[in-house]
Amino acid sequence: MKTQRIYLRIFSIFILCVISISFSNIYAQKKIFTVVIDAGHGAHDSGAVGSFAKEKNINLAVSLELGKMIAENFTDVAVVYTRKKDIFIPLQGRADIANSNNADLFISIHTNSNTSSKPYGAETYTLGLAKTKANTEVARRENSVILLESDYKTKYKGFDPHSVDSYIMFEFMQDKFIDQSIEFASAVQQQFGKNHRYNRGVRQAGFWVLHATAAPAVLIELGFISNRSEEQFLASKAGQKQLATSIYNAFATYKYNFDKRSGIPTAKDPKLIEVKTDTLTASKYNPDSARNKSGIENTKQQTAQKNTSNTNLPIFKVQILASRKKLSTDNAAFGGLKNVDYYEENQWYKYTVGNTADYAEIQEIHTQTTKKHFDAFIIAFINGEKISVIDALKIIRDTKKQR
Ligand SMILES: [Zn+2]
Structure with a gap:
């Protein structure tokens, strides 16, 4: 018994x-939406530095506060952080976290800085071609953290954050998430504006971390650490709470519309939280002292007419391997790839796949090819002559502008 x-x-x-x-x-299954919150910088990478505050700490505090609010109010949302502590995560590593978690939304949180102490206010970026020098400058500064990695040249495919030419790649990529990214970015800026932050608008620039993330993605610049009173605000608990609440409200609005579109039953209205702006309102400035208006306007670049002797467009291919000996195209070394071609250069036979004037198409072919041929890379030709990919992209851009 x-x-x-x-x-x-x-x-x-x-x-x-x-x-x-x-x-x-x-x-667990009920968590149908994953938001990845990325607190910019960390550890030996402080980001922008003010008179007493550091960007990395502001970003982290706002990120944790935002994540907490989302987790408390949405049982169906999984909140993933790229970092929850003061640690260093490479830019690509941040995108990898988003991609391996199948992110539905990626929010990268940063703090702005300027050589002048005057600019203030918040701006939100989506991936795209920077239309102004000021926007390019922000992307250049945020991208430059890859230089802290010893192997950045191979890891970032030759992307050099300080080279103007490197940014041409952002002109030619296709971003299928652009509409949702702009939708969320606009919601963020709208909330900032509502809550007495100076709204510097939704902008575009070439940020590596947004480029490498396969999801709607934005990068928020909370405010300027280089502006004394805004630094006070950004570093204060009340200020951080206010910023996080604004972003939370943008998230709630975005999620509400996302659910509606997906046919998921929703409450009557988005779950917004009231923002308390009782204490440090660093945002109450006299807009007359702002010079940032000039930074927002679209400067249509003058097209320098390049030599137009090349009537043909450049052609892109993906190079897989080189050999001193001529190989048959069904050689096992090609791993069953179809339509293998070759060209001769300095007594080498160089083998390629793909043959297209469409850069987006060759990028796709390149991605597929690297699954078997790790170090495959894109090359370009014009009228049978090899040229650099960047020169090829410039030719395409200039040809388009002439039309
Ligand atoms: Zn930053």
Whole structure:
């Protein structure tokens, strides 16, 4: 009898375990939306530095506050942080975290800086071609953290944050998330504006971290650490709470519209939180002292007419390997790739796949090819002559402008 009772007890514990595991599974499955919150910089990378505050700490405090608010108010949202502590995460590593978690939204949080102490206010970026020098400058500064990595040249495919030419790649990429990114960015700026922050608008520039993330993605510049009173605001608990609440409200609005579009039942209105702006309102400035208006206007670049002797467009290919000996195109070294071609250069046979004037198409072919041929890379030709990819892209851009 006694042993029977023990067995019964063990059996009921087992059943309880099974039930609770399946419950937690159901619960986990309910988290249908993943937001990745990326606190910019960390550890030896302080980001922008003010008179007393550091960007990395402001970014982290606002990120944690934002994540907490989302987790408390949305049971169906999984909140993933790229960092929760003062640690260094490479730019690509941040995008990798978003991609491996199948992010539905990526929010990168940063703090702005300027050589002048005058500019103030918040701006939100989506990936795109920078239309102004000021926007390019912000991207250049945020991208430059890749220089802290010893192997950045191979890891970032030759992207040099300080070279103007490197940014041409952002002109030619296709961003299928651009509409949603702009939708969220606009919501963020709208909320900032509502909550007495000076709204510097939604902008575009070439940020590596946004480029490498396969999801709607924005980069928020909370304010200027280089402006004394704004630095006070950004570093204060009340200021950080106010900023996080504004971003939270933008998230709630975005999620509400996302659910509606997806046919998920929603409440009557988005779950907004009232923003308290009682204490440090560093945002109450006289807009006359702002010079940032000039930074927002679209400067249509004058097209320098390049030599137009090349009537043909450049052609892109993906180079897979080089050999001193001529190989047959069904050689095992090609791993079954179809339509392998070659060209000769300095007594080498160089083997390629793809042949297109469409840069987006060659990028796709390149991505596919690197699954088997790790170090495959894109090359360009014009009229049968090899030229650099950057020169090829410039030719395409200039040709388009002439039309
Ligand atoms: Zn930053």
